[in-house]
Structure formats: structure tokens, C-alpha cells
Amino acid sequence: MATHRLTNPLSDMFWRRPRVLLALLLAPPLLWLGVVYIGSLAALLLQSFFSIDEFSGLINYEFTLKTYGELLRPANYDIVLRTTLMAAAVTVASAVIAFPIAFYAARYAKGRMKAFFYLAVMLPLWSSYLVKVYAWKLILAKEGILTWAVDGIGASAALNALLSLPVIGGNSLSVSYIGTFLVFLYVWLPYMILPLQASLERVPANLLEASDDLGASRGQTLRHVILPLAMPGMIAGSIFTFSLTLGDYIIPQIVGSSRNFIGQAVYAHQGTAGNIPLAAAFAVVPIVIMGVYLWMAKRKGAFDAL
Amino acid sequence: MSFAVEFDRVARHFGQVRAVDDVSLQIAEGSFFAMLGPSGSGKTTCLRLISGFERPTAGQVRIFGDRADTLPPNRRPVNTVFQDYALFPHLSVRDNVAYGLMVRGQNKASRRDAAENMLTLVKLDGYGDRKPAQLSGGQRQRVALARALVNKPKVLLLDEPLGALDLKLREAMQDELKALQKSLGITFVFVTHDQGEALSMADTVAVFNDGKIVQLGTPEDIYQRPRTRFVADFVGSANVLPPEFCSSLDLARSWASLRAEAISLTAPGRGQVDGTLTGTRYLGAVNRLSVRVGKTELSADIPAHAPVPAPGATVGLTWDARALHRMEEG
Numbered sequence: 001m002a003t004h005r006l007t008n009p010l011s012d013m014f015w016r017r018p019r020v021l022l023a024l025l026l027a028p029p030l031l032w033l034g035v036v037y038i039g040s041l042a043a044l045l046l047q048s049f050f051s052i053d054e055f056s057g058l059i060n061y062e063f064t065l066k067t068y069g070e071l072l073r074p075a076n077y078d079i080v081l082r083t084t085l086m087a088a089a090v091t092v093a094s095a096v097i098a099f100p101i102a103f104y105a106a107r108y109a110k111g112r113m114k115a116f117f118y119l120a121v122m123l124p125l126w127s128s129y130l131v132k133v134y135a136w137k138l139i140l141a142k143e144g145i146l147t148w149a150v151d152g153i154g155a156s157a158a159l160n161a162l163l164s165l166p167v168i169g170g171n172s173l174s175v176s177y178i179g180t181f182l183v184f185l186y187v188w189l190p191y192m193i194l195p196l197q198a199s200l201e202r203v204p205a206n207l208l209e210a211s212d213d214l215g216a217s218r219g220q221t222l223r224h225v226i227l228p229l230a231m232p233g234m235i236a237g238s239i240f241t242f243s244l245t246l247g248d249y250i251i252p253q254i255v256g257s258s259r260n261f262i263g264q265a266v267y268a269h270q271g272t273a274g275n276i277p278l279a280a281a282f283a284v285v286p287i288v289i290m291g292v293y294l295w296m297a298k299r300k301g302a303f304d305a306l
Numbered sequence: 307m308s309f310a311v312e313f314d315r316v317a318r319h320f321g322q323v324r325a326v327d328d329v330s331l332q333i334a335e336g337s338f339f340a341m342l343g344p345s346g347s348g349k350t351t352c353l354r355l356i357s358g359f360e361r362p363t364a365g366q367v368r369i370f371g372d373r374a375d376t377l378p379p380n381r382r383p384v385n386t387v388f389q390d391y392a393l394f395p396h397l398s399v400r401d402n403v404a405y406g407l408m409v410r411g412q413n414k415a416s417r418r419d420a421a422e423n424m425l426t427l428v429k430l431d432g433y434g435d436r437k438p439a440q441l442s443g444g445q446r447q448r449v450a451l452a453r454a455l456v457n458k459p460k461v462l463l464l465d466e467p468l469g470a471l472d473l474k475l476r477e478a479m480q481d482e483l484k485a486l487q488k489s490l491g492i493t494f495v496f497v498t499h500d501q502g503e504a505l506s507m508a509d510t511v512a513v514f515n516d517g518k519i520v521q522l523g524t525p526e527d528i529y530q531r532p533r534t535r536f537v538a539d540f541v542g543s544a545n546v547l548p549p550e551f552c553s554s555l556d557l558a559r560s561w562a563s564l565r566a567e568a569i570s571l572t573a574p575g576r577g578q579v580d581g582t583l584t585g586t587r588y589l590g591a592v593n594r595l596s597v598r599v600g601k602t603e604l605s606a607d608i609p610a611h612a613p614v615p616a617p618g619a620t621v622g623l624t625w626d627a628r629a630l631h632r633m634e635e636g
Contacts, residue, residue: 209359210392212379214406214457224409228396 048280067277080285083262087245090184094192094241095234102193106200121190133254136183142172170257180256184245191240199233231302246286308371310335310461310493311356316365318351325351327517338487340504341497343514349497357386357463385454386463391446393438399449400434406457424452444475464496480507501541513537534634538563545604561633568629569606577622586614
């Protein structure tokens with residue numbers, strides 16, 4: 001009787017022990033994640049517990065919270081506060097602007113309109129970030145197109161009133177916090193629209209009909225059905241906009257008043273100042289803020305609809 | 307007399323498609339009304355014309371005498387049990403049920419009580435804190451029912467309410483729905499493609515085809531006296547006999563229906579027709595014989611204890627002349 005070789009010892013073994021296969025498949029990405037990603041993060045965390053010797057400028061490898069104490073010095077604390085407020089403002093504004101766009105795309109856009117939507121949202125992501133930021137610097141400059149356009153429609157008084165606001169105003173939009181805010185908003189908006197649109201698309205249409213049928217007005221349906229169900233998408237989007245703003249060091253350097261943001265502080269301390277521990281401590285701040293933010297979002301029930 | 311729901315020459319066209327084509331109908335207050343038909347026959351569109359999710363292209367919809375087709379869904383005195391229930395996944399069962407009261411501004415304590423009472427009515431007391439995802443299909447169905455009924459609608463609309471349930475649960479829910487409708491006295495209008503469901507639950511059945519009502523009547527009417535060939539085919543209870551068959555019996559030429567249980571077996575030459583036995587199916591209480599008469603295949607139900615002739619045998623078929631029911635071509 002002829003015997004056919006129907007078996008393959010290796011695949012048989014994998015069938016009998018599926019966990020071996022799983023481990024083999026997962027090992028490379030886990031190694032990458034563990035060593036490169038978590039490892040570097042751990043190294044960063046470790047650095048932040050060292051301190052710098054103020055006289056020699058050398059790193060003192062003894063565990064201390066002294067560097068974190070430095071963060072509380074007014075100059076540093078202002079940087080943290082400024083960055084967090086900016087990130088929060090950008091996040092809220094992104095959500096407000098993104099919602100109607102995402103809602104339209106999820107509920108009404110079909111066929112070509114939908115393709116146009118994706119293209120319009122993604123297109124800015126395809127060009128260089130630096131090019132976009134410099135373009136905005138020109139747009140917002142005192143001699144720029146925006147000032148010209150505002151003049152053209154006779155609204156320069158409004159622009160001047162805006163620029164004369166304390167703190168957020170300035171000589172021109174390109175050297176004010178308002179300018180920084182606008183550029184952040186522009187650059188990170190797609191990261192809010194896309195997850196929001198995905199989550200709105202998953203809201204079944206019959207839930208909206210059910211709400212309508214039960215007597216809810218459109219506003220009530222929005223508040224009690226659509227927003228809670230879109231919340232995971234909005235949180236996902238806000239994680240992007242919030243953390244990207246927290247960590248960015250290029251936009252505030254090119255557009256805005258010359259006051260520092262966390263990213264710039266990290267850049268300055270690890271570079272010219274050579275204060276790696278303080279740079280590390282600054283870098284830990286966004287991580288902590290994001291952790292607190294997500295914890296609060298979870299407690300508020302933002303993920304209940306998942 | 308005022309009707310719960312009235313359609314006055316209502317049409318709903320989607321482009322070239324006439325989903326509902328010049329339908330007039332009256333649904334009596336307190337009745338259990340079924341809209342029966344295959345998919346695409348216009349029954350669901352009719353339901354949505356009552357709930358307000360569709361607006362008529364022509365004609366008027368009235369609810370308790372008041373013009374309704376100009377009102378948005380949230381201002382109509384009707385509530386819907388949706389096909390796949392459409393429960394809000396982020397809300398607890400209690401909040402789902404209380405939703406209609408909440409959007410009307412009823413205070414928290416009283417709407418909570420009302421929701422709990424309604425959950426008791428549908429036998430789900432104690433489930434208020436769960437999320438819809440933690441319930442079985444049958445339980446979700448009850449929540450959907452409670453969520454609609456808590457608003458005390460004048461008319462309850464049910465869109466294929468039992469379609470997603472398994473057979474046994476479906477039968478139990480049929481009885482419960484019927485009992486609930488009786489005790490509440492609310493007009494129920496439900497859409498189904500399951501003729502058994504329509505016939506067993508409804509007081510009045512409208513059979514839809516191609517956007518029109520082809521027959522409106524009691525379940526008995528529909529079952530015993532299908533008006534057209536389509537109704538007989540769709541309700542599926544009877545042999546549908548072509549005009550040639552009637553001609554061969556020396557009757558006026560027309561389509562006719564003859565229920566399987568009305569036919570009995572006799573010796574060849576002794577009945578109205580002779581035929582050849584082509585098959586037998588045992589259905590428990592009866593044996594369903596397939597008998598070929600000329601070009602027509604007839605089903606005849608004979609008691610399970612009666613002897614069954616061998617396949618291929620020639621048999622005589624007989625029936626009471628009144629059992630042969632004439633129909634339109636339709």
C-alpha cells in the first residue's frame with residue numbers, strides 16, 4: 001500500500017501547540033516594542049530622576065526628585081501651563097470644527113462626495129509639515145494675505161481689536177498665541193476628523209430614528225444619542241490633537257510669540273543647555289498629563305459606548 | 307366613526323419605483339392589524355408613513371382623525387418597535403425605557419418609576435441596570451416593547467417584531483403580544499412577511515403586493531377565501547389551480563384554490579378527478595400526498611393513520627364542491 005506523505009511535522013506541531021506559533025509570530029514585534037519603544041521610554045524616565053550638578057554641569061547619577069522640583073520654578077511652570085492650555089484649546093476647537101465635517105461625511109456624503117471628503121482631509125497630510133507651517137507664517141504675517149483680505153472686507157478694526165487682547169494678542173497674527181493656535185488647529189485637524197468620522201459612521205441610523213420616534217428633538221438626539229456614541233472617536237481624536245500639540249516644538253518656534261512650549265524646552269535642555277535630566281522631566285510632563293486625561297475620560301464614562 | 311389610522315389615496319414613490327401605490331385603508335381603533343407581504347411589497351413603507359419616517363408623495367395619512375403626514379415623527383402619537391430593536395447601546399435598560407419620558411422633560415424619579423413598571427409588565431423586572439448587550443434577543447425585544455409602550459402611544463407600530471427570534475420564542479412572543487394588546491387596548495399595527503404570524507395574531511390582515519393592498523380581511527377570509535392567485539400562493543395554505551383545471555371539471559374557466567385538507571382519497575373513477583401518486587411526506591398529524599393530475603400537482607392531506615397507496619398508484623380525489631374557491635388572476 002502506497003503511503004502518501006500527508007503530514008508535515010512542523011505544521012502538525014503548530015496545530016497541537018497553537019501557543020508556540022503565536023509566540024513565534026509575536027516575538028519580533030514584541031521585541032521591537034519592548035526594547036526600542038518601552039526601553040527608550042524607561043531610559044527617559046530614569047534620566048528624569050537624575051540631577052545636574054550646577055557647577056560642573058555634569059550629571060549626578062543619584063536618584064532624586066530635585067529635577068522634578070525644577071519644573072515648579074515659575075519659568076518652567078509657565079511653560080507647562082502654557083503648553084497644556086494651548087493643547088486644550090486646540091483640542092476643543094478641533095472637536096468643534098471637526099464634528100460637523102465628520103457628521104456630514106459619515107451621514108450624508110456618498111460616492112464622489114465621500115472620495116472628495118477623504119481627499120480634502122488627507123491632502124494636507126501629504127505635504128511637508130514645515131512647508132505648511134512656513135506658508136502659515138506668510139499668511140498670518142502683518143503684510144500677509146489674511147491682513148490684506150481683512151482690510152479688503154473692511155474688518156481691520158476687528159482684527160486690531162483681536163490683536164490688542166492681552167496675552168493672546170500681539171503685533172501681528174504671526175507673532176501671537178492666536179497665530180500659534182490657528183496653525184496648530186490647521187495642522188492637527190485631520191487627526192480629529194478621521195476618528196470622529198469613523199465613530200459617527202458606526203452609529204446605526206435606526207438609533208437616530210428610534211430617538212426621533214420616541215419624541216426627541218434633533219438637539220436632544222444629538223446630545224443623548226449621537227454625542228455619547230461618538231465620544232470614543234472624539235477621545236481618540238483628542239488624544240492625537242492634545243498629545244501632538246503638547247509635544248510639538250516647531251510650530252511655536254516659527255509662528256507665535258517667542259515664549260517657550262514644552263517641546264522647545266526639551267529641545268533646548270537636551271541640546272545647548274546639556275541638561276538631560278530636566279529635558280527628560282519636561283518630556284515626562286505630557287505623558288503624565290495624557291495619563292490623567294485618559295483616566296478622567298474613562299471615569300466620566302467616555303468609553304462606555306465601546 | 308374615527309379610525310386609529312386612515313390612509314386616503316396614499317402614494318410613496320422613490321424615483322420610478324412606486325413603493326406605495328394609491329393605497330386607501332382604515333385601521334379600526336383597538337385592533338391588531340397586520341400588514342403582510344413579501345419584501346418590497348410596500349408594507350414597511352406604509353408603516354414608515356404612519357411613523358413619519360416617510361412622507362407621502364400623494365394623499366393623506368390621518369391618525370385618530372388628525373392629519374399626520376405634515377407632522378415630524380417626534381410629534382406623532384405613535385411609537386415604533388424597530389426590526390432590530392434599535393436599543394441605545396450606551397444606556398441602561400431602564401434609561402432606554404425612560405428615554406421617551408426624559409426627552410419630554412419628565413422628572414427623574416417619576417420616569418424611573420414608570421420605566422420600572424413597564425419593565426414589570428414585559429416581565430423584565432430586575433433587569434433595569436443592565437446594558438442591552440447583556441440581554442438575549444427575546445429580552446431585547448421586550449425592552450423595545452417597553453420603551454415604546456411607556457409613552458402611552460395611541461398606535462403601536464411593530465416592524466417585523468419577531469423576525470430575529472428563534473421559532474419557539476417567536477411563538478411565545480406571539481401569544482404575549484396578543485395578550486398585551488388585548489389588555490392595553492392600544493391599536494397595534496405590525497408588519498411581517500410571515501403569514502403564520504399574521505394569521506395567528508391579527509384581527510385584520512392586509513396582504514400587500516407591488517405597493518397595493520390585494521386583500522384586506524380577517525385571517526379566516528385570507529386563509530379560506532384568498533381573493534387572488536397571489537394571495538393563495540403567498541399564504542401558501544392551498545393548492546392553486548390553473549384555469550385549465552377548472553375547465554377540465556366542466557366549471558367556468560378561472561383560477562381556483564383548494565386546501566390540502568379539504569381533499570380526500572377515494573378509489574379511481576369515484577372522485578372528481580383521478581391522479582397519480584408521486585410522493586408522500588409525513589407531517590405528524592397527516593400524510594401530505596402529492597398527486598399529479600394532468601399537468602397540475604396537487605397536495606392532499608390524509609390522516610396519518612389512514613393507509614397510504616404505493617407511489618405511482620392511480621388514486622381518485624374528491625372534495626366538497628364548496629371547498630373549491632374561485633380567484634382572480636392577480
